[in-house]
Amino acid sequence: MLQTFVDTPSPLTPDHAPAPATTPPCAICRIRKMACCDGLFDGSPGRSLIKNRTRATAARQNICRAGEPNEGVLVICEGWAVRFIQLPNGKRQILSVVLPGELVSPAAILEKQSAFSVQAVTDVRYRYFTFAEVRAGILDNPALFDTWIRLTAAEHRSADKRLVDLGQRTAQERIAALIVHMMLRCEERGEVRDGEFPFPMSQQQIADFTGLTPVHACRVLSSLRHRAICNIGRGVAKIIDRGELERIGSFK
Amino acid sequence: MLQTFVDTPSPLTPDHAPAPATTPPCAICRIRKMACCDGLFDGSPGRSLIKNRTRATAARQNICRAGEPNEGVLVICEGWAVRFIQLPNGKRQILSVVLPGELVSPAAILEKQSAFSVQAVTDVRYRYFTFAEVRAGILDNPALFDTWIRLTAAEHRSADKRLVDLGQRTAQERIAALIVHMMLRCEERGEVRDGEFPFPMSQQQIADFTGLTPVHACRVLSSLRHRAICNIGRGVAKIIDRGELERIGSFK
DNA sequence: CGGTACATTGAGAAATTTCAAAGTTGGTGG
């Protein structure tokens, strides 16, 4: 797995080759300045990230499963991951998409047992912080406390928005909203060029996120493509008519 | 049940009409021992609830609206309330049902501007704590910190469950899940007798919670009634076949 | 009483799912 990650960067990994896991990756982390881990931990030498090894999981593999004891607080260093809940009948709901530099779930930071699973969308590099580190960091440092409050509140607002999405909006609106949302997040990271950005989610994953069947997700994507609004496929999203896409995807 | 409201004026009352309550309400609060406010604040005399007035809002009126500056941290003292988001097109999604003794949204505890609205389902009595009180309380007292963490994590797990509900389950399953969920919460409060408990939500509210139309919610409720599973109406839920209801409502 | 909000019912339309089959893609081993 690790070998896969180091030797065969997927088409979606940045031009700069990913660091081998033995190099302190945070030192060269492209998004370190915007990453939660930077604000949360790099300041205190004793708790610096650098001494923690990263791990890797190949695309489409699970990083952790609901019900397993948590190893600590999970942060994605590189690649896309999704947080999801699997039902006994085989259906699953993707709860959120996690990008590099983000905590997988700020609100679940002290949960000893996870209520959700996490899957790698692309090849992913990630690391854990121990509960003790995180708890002490937050209680020691009021600024960290506020940062963490802000992250938790943001995650919560985002969950509320998703509820509105799933409860009140059509298939097309949900898919457009997902594309717009990912576009904005990629834009912040400087990953959008000529209206194109990495979009590694499969149609099955898009369906699991939006609460649709893969077949219907495919039809909606075809329709968006056919109407020259955007073209999603092969790991890349190309936005053609941004105004129209945002109009469809925004709350009405 | 809410005799104190008889003397509050008609439904045309301004939303923030204060309750006439001269009695310190927490002293007689039936659910005080299980309420978040008891654990969070009653211990410290300087911040005791007792000196804060409660306010009242009549059934079907809004307690606060999204976008308005928050007055503080909202706790429901008596009655049912719902947290919701209203879309410009008139649709709305109910995010959660809040019962007496509960914080309206633990994760939003320090948000100066609310992202959601709150509506009274029944006549409701409630109060605010100031941000300063809450923040100081949490930072001063590690036990409170942990309590609050737990509340936030629970709210978050609940939001995730609702996402699964809205994304993956049928109308009948969602409605059954709502009924079972409220039954369990009422059971904890000792409000279930002979399979009956208060259920003041209108069909419109049930629909807004489950992401259905009121007409379809009505059909599902009729079906449950017709099949002798449960009978929802006139503010009361009567559970007839609990096993079957739980089977329908639980994750499959 | 009379009105208003809420609940129920029917019929047809629209959105989404299901099932099934065929086309594509990318990776693997010969």
Next chain:
DNA sequence: CCACCAACTTTGAAATTTCTCAATGTACCG
């Protein structure tokens, strides 16, 4: 380099779920 395999995507047709519109019935309140 090619053939093959597995996973993913696309398309069609029919079934199902849910919505919309419209009309009627019912409870509660002043």
